Amino acid sequence: MSAVDRTAGRGARYFPLSEYEERWQRVHEEMRRLGYDAAVVWSRSGGSYDRCADVLWLANYYSQASGQGLDTAVFNARGLGAVILEPGADAELQADEPWPRLDVVAAGKVEWHYDPVKGVADALRRRGIRGRVAIVGTQILPMKHWIQLERETAADGIEWVHDDDLVLTVRRRKSPAEIRCMREGGEIMTRALDRLMQGLVDGERENVAAGAATEIIVREGGAVHMVPCSHGEMIRYWVSDPLTGHSDVAPKPGDLVRGWIYGPVREGYWLDPGRTAVCGGNPNDDQRSIVEDNARIIQTLIEAIKPGVRVKEVAELGQKLVTEASDEKDQAAEKWPHFGHYMGMYFETPYIGASMCGDDDVFQAGTVLGVEAFIARKDVGASGIEQNFILHEDGTTEHITNTPMVFW
Secondary structure, eight states: OEEOOTTSOOOOOSSOHHHHHHHHHHHHHHHHHHTOSEEEEEEEOTTOOTTOHHHHHHHOOOOOSSSSOOOOSSOSSTTEEEEEEOTTSOOEEEESSSOOOTTTOOOSEEEEOSOHHHHHHHHHHHHTOOEEEEEEOTTTSOHHHHHHHHHHTTTTTEEEEEOTTHHHHHHTSOOHHHHHHHHHHHHHHHHHHHHHHHHHHTTOOHHHHHHHHHHHHHHTTOOOSBOOEEEGGGTTSSOSSTTTSSOSOOOOTTOEEEEEOBEEEETTEEEOOEEEEETTSOOOHHHHHHHHHHHHHHHHHHHHOOTTOBHHHHHHHHHHHHHHHOSBOOHHHHHOOSSEEEEESEEESSOSOTTTSOTTOBOOSSEEEEEEEEEEETTTEEEEEEEEEEEOTTSOEEESOOSOSOOO
C-alpha cells in the first residue's frame, strides 16, 4: 500500500469538489435511513464503461489498467476500485493502480494498492468500522475477490449487507451541474447521430458512417461504446456485424437503414439515441408509414411521462401502441422488451417495461430518460427510434438529442 500526497496538482475535474461532497452527503442520508454504519462501493473500469459508474460518480476515479486483467503474484483485482463511505466522514478511495491523479480524483483520503481487496480490508480495520456495512457492486466484484474480502474481514465484527442499489437510488436524480453536463453531451451526440444517419442515407458503408460519427464524439472528449447499424435484409437484426456493431457493406437506394450510438459521450455520462431512415431519402408508402408511426409512438410516450406518473402505466401504453403498429417481431424488440429507461452513467433503472418495474415506481423530476420503441411489419422491415430528454419539475420535457426522427 502507498498513501498519496494530497498536495499534488488541482484543477482537472469537470465538477468542483463541492459537487462530490454533496453527493457523499446524499448517500450518507440514505445509509442512515437504511441503518448502515458504513458502505464499500465497488466498480470496474480499466477500459470498460458499463460498470464504472458508482466509483466514478463518488470519487471521479477511473482505472487505466488494461481491462480487469488476470491475477498474478503481484496484481490482484486489477481494474477494480472501491470507495469507503461512513456518515460524517469524507469518502475514501481505494485505487487499484499507482499514483491516482489528485487533480482529477475527489476523495478525503486516497490510497493505491496492487491488491485493492486487501487494501479495503486493511482500511476498514484502520478506521475501526464494524456493524452493518453495505457492499455495493456484488454484480461487479468477482466471487473470488468477494471470498477474499469476506475472509480478510471475518474477525472484524462486520455484518456485510448486499445492496447494489444504494448509490444508484441517490444518483438517479441529477444535480443542476449534471443536467448541464448531459445537455452538453446531447449537443455532441446530436451532431454525431446526424452524421451517422446522413452517411447511411447517402449510401456510405456502415463502418465509414460509424467512423465519422465516432470521430465527432472523440474529438469533443467523449467515448463510444458501440455504433450499431443495420440495413436492407439485415434490418430485422440489431447489428449487421455482432462483433463490431457495423459491417463494411453499404446500403443500396431504397434500403431501410437504422443507426444508433451509445456510450459515455461527456464526462462518463451516457446517451443512446437511435433513428431509422431510407437510403436515398425517397421512401415508399410502407417505409414512410413504419418510420412515421414509430416517431408518433415515441412522442406519445414522452408526452405521457410526468413527475409522479407510474412507470408501469407508460410501459403498458407503449406495449399497446407497438402491438397495434406491428404485425411481426424483430430482434431489437425481443432484445429490449421495454420502452426506455433512466439515463446517467450507464442505462439506469427502473426500465419502462411492465414486467421490469415495480407497481410503485414513478417518474421523478430532475432526471434524464430515454424512450425507445421498435416495430416490424411483414414485407416492409423494421424501424426503431430512441430519444433522450430531461424531465423537469413542471412536467415539461427537454429533448437533448435533437436529430430529426423523420428524414424526409
